[in-house]
Amino acid sequence: MSAQAHPKLALRPMLPADVPLLAEIFRAGIEELTGEDYDEAQREAWSAEAEDQEQFGARLAGELTLVATRSGAPIGFAALAGNKRIDMLYVHPAAAGQEAGAMLCDALEKLAAARGSKELTVEASDTARGFFERRGFCAQSRNTVSLRGEWLANTTMVKRLEAAPGGAASTRSAP
Numbered sequence: 001m002s003a004q005a006h007p008k009l010a011l012r013p014m015l016p017a018d019v020p021l022l023a024e025i026f027r028a029g030i031e032e033l034t035g036e037d038y039d040e041a042q043r044e045a046w047s048a049e050a051e052d053q054e055q056f057g058a059r060l061a062g063e064l065t066l067v068a069t070r071s072g073a074p075i076g077f078a079a080l081a082g083n084k085r086i087d088m089l090y091v092h093p094a095a096a097g098q099e100a101g102a103m104l105c106d107a108l109e110k111l112a113a114a115r116g117s118k119e120l121t122v123e124a125s126d127t128a129r130g131f132f133e134r135r136g137f138c139a140q141s142r143n144t145v146s147l148r149g150e151w152l153a154n155t156t157m158v159k160r161l162e163a164a165p166g167g168a169a170s171t172r173s174a175p
């Protein structure tokens with residue numbers, strides 16, 4: 001599994017002090033990884049969601065947010081909303097393709113199942129759709145979202161979760 005392939009990759013709950021770095025991972029991930037699917041104006045509108053760091057931090061703190069680190073430094077993050085929807089999943093471009101995304105998604109799937117959710121949804125960007133397909137998410141509908149006057153397409157995808165052994169939540173949540 002990924003932890004063996006990349007021994008220095010680790011996960012931990014988000015801390016308030018992480019917010020500026022996570023906002024930068026969000027911005028850089030959109031800017032550098034999604035250019036084949038979204039034009040510059042769309043990418044700017046999307047990454048502006050983290051411009052107000054107080055608001056961005058409050059959104060992350062209101063969800064179950066995990067941070068992926070390499071040698072202690074944040075390289076990606078993922079946020080679970082209501083135990084059943086992946087609200088965010090972003091990896092820094094310099095660390096893309098090294099299994100941080102898979103590790104984060106795996107953890108959210110396990111947490112959602114442990115908390116009794118039978119399925120997990122995500123509004124996947126066109127860039128990330130293949131990533132989620134590989135993990136067993138199925139496309140349900142195409143959407144267009146309006147952000148600061150720009151229209152961005154995404155796909156609602158759903159994965160059935162296997163019931164967690166023991167049923168009830170056994171993992172702690174982010175602060």
Ligand SMILES: CC(C)(COP(=O)(O)OP(=O)(O)OC[C@H]1O[C@@H](n2cnc3c(N)ncnc32)[C@H](O)[C@@H]1OP(=O)(O)O)[C@@H](O)C(=O)NCCC(=O)NCCS
Nearest residue numbers: 033090091096097098099100101102124125127128130131
């Ligand atoms: C999508 C994203 C989170 C993937 O993170 P990552 O750390 O690069 O992905 P991983 O290295 O864990 O990839 C796991 C597997 O999925 C594959 N994969 C990764 N991105 C993929 C993609 N866009 N399409 C198809 N397969 C993909 C990898 O090749 C790897 O396959 P393997 O297990 O056979 O080696 C990252 O590219 C990203 O931040 N993208 C920009 C922001 C974005 O669109 N986020 C999603 C919002 S819903």
